[in-house]
Amino acid sequence: MLRSTWKGEAVAPYLEELIHRVQAHPLIQTFPKTEVQDTSGIIGNFATTLAAGEEKDISVIEHGITIFATGGKEHEPEEYLYGKHPGVLTHLDLDKAILTGDDRVEGAKTAVFIQCVGSRIPERPYCSRTCCSHSLESAMALKEMNPEMNIFILYRDLRSYGFREDLYRKARENGVIFMRYNLEQLPQVELDDSQGLSLTVMDHVLRRPVRISPDLLILASAIIPNENKKLFELFKIPTNDEGFLIEAHMKLRPVEFASEGLFMAGLAHYPKPLDESIAQAKAAVARGMTIISKEGILVGGVVATVDPKKCAVCLTCVRTCPYNAPDISEEGHAVIEPAECRGCGACVAECPGKAISLQHFTDEQIIAKEDALFEVG
Numbered sequence: 001m002l003r004s005t006w007k008g009e010a011v012a013p014y015l016e017e018l019i020h021r022v023q024a025h026p027l028i029q030t031f032p033k034t035e036v037q038d039t040s041g042i043i044g045n046f047a048t049t050l051a052a053g054e055e056k057d058i059s060v061i062e063h064g065i066t067i068f069a070t071g072g073k074e075h076e077p078e079e080y081l082y083g084k085h086p087g088v089l090t091h092l093d094l095d096k097a098i099l100t101g102d103d104r105v106e107g108a109k110t111a112v113f114i115q116c117v118g119s120r121i122p123e124r125p126y127c128s129r130t131c132c133s134h135s136l137e138s139a140m141a142l143k144e145m146n147p148e149m150n151i152f153i154l155y156r157d158l159r160s161y162g163f164r165e166d167l168y169r170k171a172r173e174n175g176v177i178f179m180r181y182n183l184e185q186l187p188q189v190e191l192d193d194s195q196g197l198s199l200t201v202m203d204h205v206l207r208r209p210v211r212i213s214p215d216l217l218i219l220a221s222a223i224i225p226n227e228n229k230k231l232f233e234l235f236k237i238p239t240n241d242e243g244f245l246i247e248a249h250m251k252l253r254p255v256e257f258a259s260e261g262l263f264m265a266g267l268a269h270y271p272k273p274l275d276e277s278i279a280q281a282k283a284a285v286a287r288g289m290t291i292i293s294k295e296g297i298l299v300g301g302v303v304a305t306v307d308p309k310k311c312a313v314c315l316t317c318v319r320t321c322p323y324n325a326p327d328i329s330e331e332g333h334a335v336i337e338p339a340e341c342r343g344c345g346a347c348v349a350e351c352p353g354k355a356i357s358l359q360h361f362t363d364e365q366i367i368a369k370e371d372a373l374f375e376v377g
């Protein structure tokens, strides 16, 4: 758990209070250590099978919407002697060490932060967004503990955006030294003769290598999504190459999936600070309330229907539909759930057996309209 937000607000008390409120709420039921085994249904009417605990006790819950807040975690670095030297920590390690008054932190005279560890590299090209601010905040926390501590932040780009700029300014005023490195000349970390850390980085201003002997080396490690492939496949929700969830539209539907009734919030979507996660969670709940506050849901009349006699079960419609509406029924033909169909017509055009028609836009209706047009013309 993070020690504090970039504004210095303690995270643990907030989280403890939130957990208590959730557990004490009469209308909230929690299912810890539970695995989702199956799900079915449509917007406003889902049924999901859960297997709880080691006994795998099965229960089925009915729900109108689903919000995916499956979270993310800190990537465990393999570089810079992490796990091989006690002085090499990640951000979460450092937070824990500060909170517990660890000797490694209290006795440190020199600390070096290395930014973008595991982020913005070919395997993980995204920015983890929180680590620059957290390094600045942690550097200031270390300075408060020991104003004489030498602190270096080795960065590629310092993304202290918005009001976080003040944190950067404050760090500079308090003597934190910033040094830029690039991907071609990564900092080198090795053990010296006394088994201490020795770090060499090419300073782009001095244009010569600088050697530092830090007591603490803090790695601003990437944020990665929690592994939930099976869950996402069950709900047929998409992820990008890095495993983060993909929203229906970045600007128009930022907390929803293309399939109706499914929403997302938090780190599972992309790396973001706590305040953004909370804002996104509130947005997802607000959007979800527009569904579950209704007595019933009306679906549009422009929906695709399958003629079972013509269906060859080729799965073309299943693969084509951007909203995952078609499925293959137990009777052995494609079926399209009207509540999920948006009437885009893509499956109608793709079906090789001409088994699908779009209500209000059948071939007969289109041809009749064309005939009428030319007759009038």
Ligand code: SF4
Residues within 6 Å of the ligand: 115, 116, 117, 119, 120, 126, 127, 128, 129, 130, 131, 132, 133, 157, 158, 159, 220
């Ligand atoms: S927030 Fe900073 S340290 Fe983290 S990935 Fe982005 S640029 Fe790198």
Ligand code: SF4
Residues within 6 Å of the ligand: 306, 310, 311, 312, 313, 314, 315, 316, 317, 318, 333, 334, 350, 351, 352, 353, 354, 355, 356
């Ligand atoms: S594309 Fe047509 S033939 Fe193929 S599964 Fe779908 S409805 Fe059946």
Ligand code: SF4
Residues within 6 Å of the ligand: 303, 304, 320, 321, 322, 323, 324, 325, 326, 336, 340, 341, 342, 343, 344, 345, 346, 347, 348, 358
């Ligand atoms: S009409 Fe569009 S939304 Fe409806 S089932 Fe076909 S492809 Fe999916």
